[in-house]
Amino acid sequence: LAKTTQPISMDSYEGQEVNITCSHNNIATNDYITWYQQFPSQGPRFIIQGYKTKVTNEVASLFIPADRKSSTLSLPRVSLSDTAVYYCLVGDQYSGAGSYQLTFGKGTKLSVIP
Amino acid sequence: ETGVTQSPTHLIKTRGQQVTLRCSSQSGHNTVSWYQQALGQGPQFIFQYYREEENGRGNFPPRFSGLQFPNYSSELNVNALELDDSALYLCASSLANPLAGQNGDTQYFGPGTRLTVL
Numbered sequence: 474l475a476k477t478t479q480p481i482s483m484d485s486y487e488g489q490e491v492n493i494t495c496s497h498n499n500i501a502t503n504d505y506i507t508w509y510q511q512f513p514s515q516g517p518r519f520i521i522q523g524y525k526t527k528v529t530n531e532v533a534s535l536f537i538p539a540d541r542k543s544s545t546l547s548l549p550r551v552s553l554s555d556t557a558v559y560y561c562l563v564g565d566q567y568s569g570a571g572s573y574q575l576t577f578g579k580g581t582k583l584s585v586i587p
Numbered sequence: 588e589t590g591v592t593q594s595p596t597h598l599i600k601t602r603g604q605q606v607t608l609r610c611s612s613q614s615g616h617n618t619v620s621w622y623q624q625a626l627g628q629g630p631q632f633i634f635q636y637y638r639e640e641e642n643g644r645g646n647f648p649p650r651f652s653g654l655q656f657p658n659y660s661s662e663l664n665v666n667a668l669e670l671d672d673s674a675l676y677l678c679a680s681s682l683a684n685p686l687a688g689q690n691g692d693t694q695y696f697g698p699g700t701r702l703t704v705l
Contacts, residue, residue, distance in 0.1 A: 516589070516677045516696025517630065560629055574620065574643050575679075575694060577629030 477561045482582040491548045493581050495561030498542050506537060506544045509560045511580070517560060521546070548583075556585045589613060591680050591697035599703045600668050608663040608700045610678035618642075618683045619661040620694060621653060624675040636661055637683055668704045675699040 636655035
Protein backbone atom coordinates (compact mmCIF):
# COMPACT_ATOMS: atom_id res chain seq x y z
CA LEU A 474 0.00 0.00 0.00
CA ALA A 475 1.25 3.45 -0.86
CA LYS A 476 2.18 5.51 2.17
CA THR A 477 0.77 9.02 2.33
CA THR A 478 2.18 12.12 4.00
CA GLN A 479 0.05 15.13 4.85
CA PRO A 480 0.56 18.18 7.07
CA ILE A 481 -0.67 17.52 10.59
CA SER A 482 -2.60 20.77 10.80
CA MET A 483 -3.51 23.92 8.89
CA ASP A 484 -5.22 27.18 9.77
CA SER A 485 -7.22 29.35 7.40
CA TYR A 486 -9.49 32.37 7.58
CA GLU A 487 -13.06 32.23 6.45
CA GLY A 488 -13.56 32.94 2.77
CA GLN A 489 -10.08 31.83 1.75
CA GLU A 490 -9.23 28.98 -0.57
CA VAL A 491 -7.49 26.12 1.21
CA ASN A 492 -5.12 23.68 -0.46
CA ILE A 493 -4.06 20.52 1.34
CA THR A 494 -1.27 18.57 -0.32
CA CYS A 495 -0.68 14.87 0.13
CA SER A 496 2.46 13.10 -1.03
CA HIS A 497 2.39 9.47 -2.12
CA ASN A 498 5.71 8.73 -3.76
CA ASN A 499 5.18 5.00 -4.23
CA ILE A 500 1.69 5.14 -5.70
CA ALA A 501 0.98 2.16 -7.94
CA THR A 502 -0.23 2.36 -11.50
CA ASN A 503 -3.75 1.25 -10.66
CA ASP A 504 -4.16 3.24 -7.44
CA TYR A 505 -6.85 5.88 -7.09
CA ILE A 506 -6.57 8.85 -4.72
CA THR A 507 -9.46 9.47 -2.38
CA TRP A 508 -10.14 12.18 0.20
CA TYR A 509 -12.41 11.91 3.22
CA GLN A 510 -13.57 14.57 5.70
CA GLN A 511 -14.30 13.86 9.35
CA PHE A 512 -16.01 16.10 11.90
CA PRO A 513 -15.54 15.43 15.63
CA SER A 514 -17.49 12.42 16.88
CA GLN A 515 -18.74 11.59 13.39
CA GLY A 516 -17.73 9.04 10.77
CA PRO A 517 -15.59 10.06 7.78
CA ARG A 518 -17.40 11.40 4.75
CA PHE A 519 -16.28 10.85 1.16
CA ILE A 520 -15.29 14.11 -0.53
CA ILE A 521 -13.67 13.34 -3.85
CA GLN A 522 -11.71 10.73 -5.78
CA GLY A 523 -9.45 10.93 -8.80
CA TYR A 524 -6.83 9.12 -10.85
CA LYS A 525 -5.07 11.87 -12.79
CA THR A 526 -5.28 15.55 -13.82
CA LYS A 527 -8.18 17.39 -12.23
CA VAL A 528 -11.48 16.34 -10.72
CA THR A 529 -14.11 18.78 -9.49
CA ASN A 530 -17.41 18.31 -7.70
CA GLU A 531 -19.76 20.57 -5.78
CA VAL A 532 -17.59 20.41 -2.67
CA ALA A 533 -13.94 20.42 -3.77
CA SER A 534 -11.38 20.03 -6.50
CA LEU A 535 -8.59 17.49 -6.67
CA PHE A 536 -5.42 18.25 -8.59
CA ILE A 537 -3.09 15.40 -9.54
CA PRO A 538 0.14 16.09 -11.44
CA ALA A 539 1.32 13.88 -14.25
CA ASP A 540 3.70 11.84 -12.08
CA ARG A 541 0.89 11.22 -9.55
CA LYS A 542 3.34 11.32 -6.65
CA SER A 543 1.27 13.96 -4.92
CA SER A 544 -2.23 15.36 -4.95
CA THR A 545 -3.84 18.57 -3.72
CA LEU A 546 -7.30 18.91 -2.29
CA SER A 547 -8.66 22.40 -2.89
CA LEU A 548 -11.55 23.78 -0.84
CA PRO A 549 -12.92 27.05 -2.26
CA ARG A 550 -13.91 29.84 0.13
CA VAL A 551 -13.93 27.86 3.36
CA SER A 552 -16.38 28.56 6.15
CA LEU A 553 -16.30 27.70 9.85
CA SER A 554 -18.22 24.51 9.08
CA ASP A 555 -15.26 23.21 7.06
CA THR A 556 -13.26 22.80 10.26
CA ALA A 557 -12.52 19.09 10.26
CA VAL A 558 -9.85 16.44 9.71
CA TYR A 559 -9.11 15.64 6.06
CA TYR A 560 -7.69 12.26 5.10
CA CYS A 561 -5.86 11.36 1.90
CA LEU A 562 -6.09 7.66 0.96
CA VAL A 563 -4.21 5.83 -1.77
CA GLY A 564 -4.06 2.26 -2.96
CA ASP A 565 -6.54 0.50 -0.73
CA GLN A 566 -6.60 -3.26 -0.67
CA TYR A 567 -9.12 -4.95 -2.88
CA SER A 568 -9.60 -8.69 -2.77
CA GLY A 569 -11.77 -8.97 -5.84
CA ALA A 570 -14.94 -9.25 -3.80
CA GLY A 571 -16.64 -6.85 -1.48
CA SER A 572 -15.32 -3.34 -1.18
CA TYR A 573 -12.01 -1.66 -0.63
CA GLN A 574 -10.32 -1.84 2.77
CA LEU A 575 -9.56 1.78 3.48
CA THR A 576 -6.21 2.68 5.03
CA PHE A 577 -6.27 5.98 6.91
CA GLY A 578 -3.29 7.99 8.15
CA LYS A 579 -3.58 10.67 10.80
CA GLY A 580 -4.98 13.23 8.39
CA THR A 581 -4.77 17.02 8.35
CA LYS A 582 -6.66 18.97 10.95
CA LEU A 583 -8.02 22.10 9.29
CA SER A 584 -9.09 24.96 11.55
CA VAL A 585 -11.07 27.78 9.96
CA ILE A 586 -10.78 31.05 11.82
CA PRO A 587 -13.46 33.75 11.74
CA GLU B 588 -26.91 11.85 6.53
CA THR B 589 -25.51 8.65 5.05
CA GLY B 590 -28.37 6.33 5.97
CA VAL B 591 -25.99 4.22 8.07
CA THR B 592 -27.00 3.95 11.71
CA GLN B 593 -25.14 2.51 14.67
CA SER B 594 -26.19 1.58 18.17
CA PRO B 595 -25.59 2.33 20.90
CA THR B 596 -24.03 5.78 20.58
CA HIS B 597 -22.07 5.43 23.79
CA LEU B 598 -21.14 2.46 25.93
CA ILE B 599 -19.16 1.93 29.11
CA LYS B 600 -17.79 -1.51 29.99
CA THR B 601 -15.25 -2.89 32.38
CA ARG B 602 -12.16 -4.87 31.51
CA GLY B 603 -12.87 -8.52 30.74
CA GLN B 604 -16.47 -7.97 29.68
CA GLN B 605 -17.93 -8.61 26.25
CA VAL B 606 -19.65 -6.09 24.00
CA THR B 607 -21.82 -6.17 20.88
CA LEU B 608 -22.11 -3.17 18.59
CA ARG B 609 -24.69 -2.92 15.85
CA CYS B 610 -24.81 -1.33 12.43
CA SER B 611 -27.63 -0.88 9.97
CA SER B 612 -26.37 -0.44 6.43
CA GLN B 613 -27.65 1.95 3.84
CA SER B 614 -30.49 0.43 1.85
CA GLY B 615 -29.25 -1.66 -1.08
CA HIS B 616 -25.67 -1.98 0.16
CA ASN B 617 -24.14 -5.46 0.32
CA THR B 618 -20.86 -4.79 2.11
CA VAL B 619 -20.09 -3.59 5.60
CA SER B 620 -16.69 -2.71 7.03
CA TRP B 621 -15.76 -2.04 10.63
CA TYR B 622 -13.09 0.39 11.79
CA GLN B 623 -11.59 1.30 15.16
CA GLN B 624 -10.57 4.90 15.75
CA ALA B 625 -8.49 5.73 18.80
CA LEU B 626 -8.37 9.33 19.97
CA GLY B 627 -6.27 11.50 17.66
CA GLN B 628 -5.72 8.70 15.13
CA GLY B 629 -7.23 7.79 11.80
CA PRO B 630 -9.66 4.87 11.59
CA GLN B 631 -8.03 1.42 11.49
CA PHE B 632 -9.62 -1.37 9.46
CA ILE B 633 -10.89 -4.30 11.57
CA PHE B 634 -12.69 -6.49 9.02
CA GLN B 635 -15.23 -6.49 6.25
CA TYR B 636 -18.28 -8.59 5.44
CA TYR B 637 -19.54 -9.12 1.93
CA ARG B 638 -22.72 -11.10 1.40
CA GLU B 639 -22.58 -12.45 4.94
CA GLU B 640 -19.00 -13.75 4.74
CA GLU B 641 -15.85 -12.23 6.16
CA ASN B 642 -13.88 -10.70 3.32
CA GLY B 643 -10.61 -9.40 4.66
CA ARG B 644 -9.31 -8.66 8.13
CA GLY B 645 -6.94 -6.10 9.56
CA ASN B 646 -4.41 -6.56 12.33
CA PHE B 647 -6.89 -7.34 15.09
CA PRO B 648 -6.96 -10.43 17.36
CA PRO B 649 -9.64 -13.15 17.10
CA ARG B 650 -11.54 -11.74 20.09
CA PHE B 651 -12.84 -9.21 17.56
CA SER B 652 -15.52 -10.99 15.56
CA GLY B 653 -18.49 -10.05 13.47
CA LEU B 654 -21.62 -11.06 11.68
CA GLN B 655 -23.54 -9.82 8.70
CA PHE B 656 -27.20 -10.72 8.41
CA PRO B 657 -29.33 -11.38 5.30
CA ASN B 658 -30.69 -7.84 5.47
CA TYR B 659 -27.03 -6.70 5.44
CA SER B 660 -27.11 -5.30 8.94
CA SER B 661 -24.06 -6.21 10.99
CA GLU B 662 -22.66 -6.78 14.44
CA LEU B 663 -19.19 -6.32 15.88
CA ASN B 664 -18.43 -8.43 18.94
CA VAL B 665 -15.45 -7.91 21.20
CA ASN B 666 -14.64 -10.43 23.93
CA ALA B 667 -12.38 -10.03 26.95
CA LEU B 668 -12.31 -6.25 26.69
CA GLU B 669 -9.04 -4.49 27.37
CA LEU B 670 -8.42 -0.87 28.30
CA ASP B 671 -6.88 -0.23 24.86
CA ASP B 672 -10.17 -1.20 23.23
CA SER B 673 -11.54 2.19 24.26
CA ALA B 674 -12.21 3.94 20.95
CA LEU B 675 -14.79 5.09 18.45
CA TYR B 676 -16.05 2.12 16.44
CA LEU B 677 -17.23 2.95 12.95
CA CYS B 678 -19.07 0.91 10.42
CA ALA B 679 -19.18 1.75 6.74
CA SER B 680 -21.49 0.30 4.14
CA SER B 681 -21.08 0.20 0.40
CA LEU B 682 -22.39 -1.43 -2.72
CA ALA B 683 -19.55 -3.56 -4.00
CA ASN B 684 -19.15 -3.80 -7.71
CA PRO B 685 -16.35 -6.23 -8.58
CA LEU B 686 -16.75 -5.30 -12.23
CA ALA B 687 -15.66 -1.75 -11.42
CA GLY B 688 -12.09 -3.00 -11.17
CA GLN B 689 -9.68 -0.63 -9.48
CA ASN B 690 -12.11 2.27 -9.32
CA GLY B 691 -12.76 2.33 -5.62
CA ASP B 692 -16.33 2.42 -4.52
CA THR B 693 -17.60 4.91 -1.98
CA GLN B 694 -18.02 3.78 1.60
CA TYR B 695 -20.63 5.50 3.74
CA PHE B 696 -19.82 5.73 7.41
CA GLY B 697 -22.16 5.74 10.36
CA PRO B 698 -21.75 8.12 13.30
CA GLY B 699 -19.93 5.51 15.36
CA THR B 700 -20.20 3.99 18.82
CA ARG B 701 -17.99 5.46 21.52
CA LEU B 702 -16.77 2.56 23.71
CA THR B 703 -15.08 3.26 27.01
CA VAL B 704 -13.43 0.38 28.88
CA LEU B 705 -12.71 0.98 32.55
